[in-house]
Amino acid sequence: MATTISVLRERADGESRVAATPETVKKFTALGAKVVIESGAGLAASIADADYQATGAEIRSEGVVNGADIVLGVQGPEGDLLAGANPGAWIVASLDPFTRRDRVDAYAAAGFEALAMEFMPRITRAQSMDILSSQSNLAGYKAVIEAAGAYGRAFPMMMTAAGTISAARVFVMGVGVAGLQAIATARRLGAQVSATDVRSATKEQIQSLGAKPIFVESVAGIEGEGAGGYATEMSAEYQQAQAELVSSHIAKQDIVITTALIPGRAAPRLVTDAQIASMKPGSVIFDLAVAQGGNVEGSVPDQVVVKHGVKIIGFSNTPTHLAADASALFSRNLYNFLSAFWDKEQGKPVLDEEIGNAIRLTQGGQVVNPRLLG
Structure with missing residues (x-):
């Protein structure tokens, strides 16, 4: 019997993305899966x-997850939407655990296997499955475009x-x-662009894009590099030096874009009220971390x-403000993940330990x- 993959309409406020596109539906169908999409x-x-x-999906208004083996989402669906899914069904989405x-506890109680795509390890073979990177890429672009729109002057x-x-x-x-x-x-x-980061290894990346790196040089031995390439929290000494x-x-800046996030923690404060006050009237700050407490005081x-x-x-x-492109990339991440582990004999994906765990x-x-559990 074919594996059934169900895709629900997103219910979260303001969420415009979708976890499958006609492109990925066609690819899942080619693997032998049955794809059901909520109208x-x-x-x-x-x-x-x-x-x-047109690419092989079944459209349902009701009972979308009935008989589902895998439920795909952008954001994790609430438990009441999963009634009818098969015991042990996979819930594959950004689950904000x-x-x-x-x-998460509700998924466990219902017997589902919840797979948090934002926990995907940052290893070479998982790059095409990395939703954080694909969505952050669009977010960085959108931040500049929005800042340019709010700034009352030309950029070049x-x-x-x-x-x-x-x-x-x-x-x-x-x-x-x-x-x-x-x-x-x-x-x-x-x-005219400049940039800074707590990870000293990014200096060459900044320069390669034609921007000027702004780094604390007076505090030695602080790389700011954590497991998997994520930034770690800065020491008190580094925070003080960076603030200065x-x-x-x-x-001296017209536009400031802040992007600092640490998985599982509140966003670090990068820009204080006093620093805002030092900027010229008409300047713009875009805080990409505002949803996690914000990098900017008062955002x-x-x-x-x-x-x-x-x-x-x-x-x-x-990313939801670029819904079509964000959905295309997100859905490819999901397909790349599931197809990489697709067992043709069993007709379903079978995870390995490194990524599965x-x-x-x-x-x-x-x-x-x-x-x-820690």
């Missing part, structure tokens, strides 16, 4: 039901008969996937806050992931 699931991402049907532990230097317009100065704080894309996007728009450096640099999700004449903006869910939250009625 209207792709509309916010500009995908009509007919587009899914640290702040939604109640939902313009030499005209009426005089010269200076290039906008853009400062990117945090040079992960989102930060690197923000640098590249700001450079394409003609801005940023304070002198930020006052509020989905609101424009004006402090000291500076606009502070940030979305609670930045990393992303599996629940199994056999229990919470099993070490990151949730």
Whole structure:
């Protein structure tokens, strides 16, 4: 019997993405799976039901997960939406396990195997499965575009008969996937770009994109590099040195993009009220970490806050503002993951230990992931 993969319409406020596209439906069908899509699931991402049907999906308005072996989501579905799924069914999505532990416990109690895609290890063979990278890449781009829209001036230097317009100065704080894309996007728009990070290894990456690295040189031995390439929390000494450096640099900037996030923890504070006050009126700050407490003092999700004449903006869910592209990348991540482990004889995916143990939250009625048991 064919493995049934079900895709629900996202219920979270403001969520416009969808976990499957006609492209991935076609690929899953080619593997021998049956794909069931909830009616209207792709509309916010500009995908009509007919587009899914044309590539082999069944569209249902009710009973979408009845008989499902695998349920795909962008965000984890609530337990009541999973009634009818097969015992031991996989729930594959971004599950936010640290702040939604109640939902993880509900998955365990219902006997589902919950697989958190954001726990995907950052190893070479899993790069194509990494939802954090694919979505952060778009978020970094969108942050610059939104900041440019809020900034009341041009980005590139313009030499005209009426005089010269200076290039906008853009400062990117945090040079992960989102930060690197923000640098590249700001450079394409003609801005003069600088960037900083707690990881010294990013200096060459910044320079390779044509930006100026701004690094604390007076505090030795602090790399800021954690397991899997993620940033770790800075020491008190480094935080103080960085604050002094940023304070002198930020006052000269027109646009600041902050991107610093630490998995499972509140976002580190990078920009204080005093530093905001040092910026020129009309400057713009985009806080990509606003949904996790914010890198910027006073930032509020989905609101424009004006402090000291500076606009502070940030979305609670930045990738959803690019729903079509974000869905395309997210759904490919899911397909790349499941297809990599697809056993042709069994007609379903079979996980190995390295990746399976990393992303599996629940199994056999229990919470099993070490990151949730410590």
